Amino acid sequence: xxxxxxxxxxxxxxxxxxxxxxxxxxxxxxxxxxxxxxxxxxxxxxxxxxxxxxxxxxxxxxxxxxxxxxxxxxxxxxxxxxxxxxxxxxxxxxxxxxxxxxxxxxxxxxxxxxxxxxxxxxxxxxxxxxxxxxxxxxxxxxxxxxxxxxxxxxxxxxxxxxxxxxxxxxx
Numbered sequence: 001x002x003x004x005x006x007x008x009x010x011x012x013x014x015x016x017x018x019x020x021x022x023x024x025x026x027x028x029x030x031x032x033x034x035x036x037x038x039x040x041x042x043x044x045x046x047x048x049x050x051x052x053x054x055x056x057x058x059x060x061x062x063x064x065x066x067x068x069x070x071x072x073x074x075x076x077x078x079x080x081x082x083x084x085x086x087x088x089x090x091x092x093x094x095x096x097x098x099x100x101x102x103x104x105x106x107x108x109x110x111x112x113x114x115x116x117x118x119x120x121x122x123x124x125x126x127x128x129x130x131x132x133x134x135x136x137x138x139x140x141x142x143x144x145x146x147x148x149x150x151x152x153x154x155x156x157x158x159x160x161x162x163x164x165x166x167x168x169x170x171x
Contacts, residue, residue, distance in 0.1 A: 027170035033069060036062040039163040043077075046156035053091060053103075053143040056155050060164040061139040064132040071130040072167040073104070073140050079160035080114050080124040081153070082146070088114040088153040090144035092126060097136030103143070104130060112144075114153075121157060132168075140166055 027033055038060040048054040064071065073092060082088045090112040095101040104111070112126050126142065142164070146153040156162045 027066070029171055031170045033065050033168040033170050034062065035165065035167045036060050037163060037165045039161070041161050042159050043156045043162055045154055045158045046162070047152045047154045048144060048146065049150050049152045050145050051147065051150055053089075053145045055093075056090075056142045056144060058156075058162060058164050059139055059141045060166050061137055062166045062168060063137045064135050064168050066168075066170060067132055067134050068171045069132045070169040070171055071132055071138060072165075072169060073126070073128050073130060074165045074167075075124075075126040075142055075163070077124050077156045077160055077162040079121050079157040080155055081121050081157045082114055083151065083153075085148060086115075086151065086153050087147045088112075088144060088155065089147045090126070090142050090155065092128060093141050093143050094130060095139040095141075097134070101139070101141065104128060104140075112142075124155070131171075138166070140164060 038058060046056050046058065080088060089110045091103045092111050093101045094104050106128055111128065112124060114124060142155065144155045
């Protein structure tokens, strides 16, 4: 549920007034403006057998209040899984307004890699930032693939939790 407080005038005890219709609210730099979070406590498998990056279906959207805000993006899951010889690789994608979804910049080709010699179950985290250039809605989604062969890798294992949190910070 969203709450809104609309104000035409703010009046002090001494009778001074501020006409909000002629003012723009400016948040001090470094202050959190808003937070959006997608959280699932006990997930089903989020997997792919693709050797090309595939959408995870885990999405979180936020509409920035300011066109120059810093957007912090954090993804975590309690259990990712790949088998011996497999390599799970992933990248965070962002969709701005009605534009096509595309990989976020940074971290070279991939934002996360899970690679090892045997079956492994382990937590996986991703943290990055994005600078808004408009107040168009931003939608973030991790994409992932098996980079070695066309067998299943699991970004999120069954019964594990995950969260994707997006935080707007004033600049």
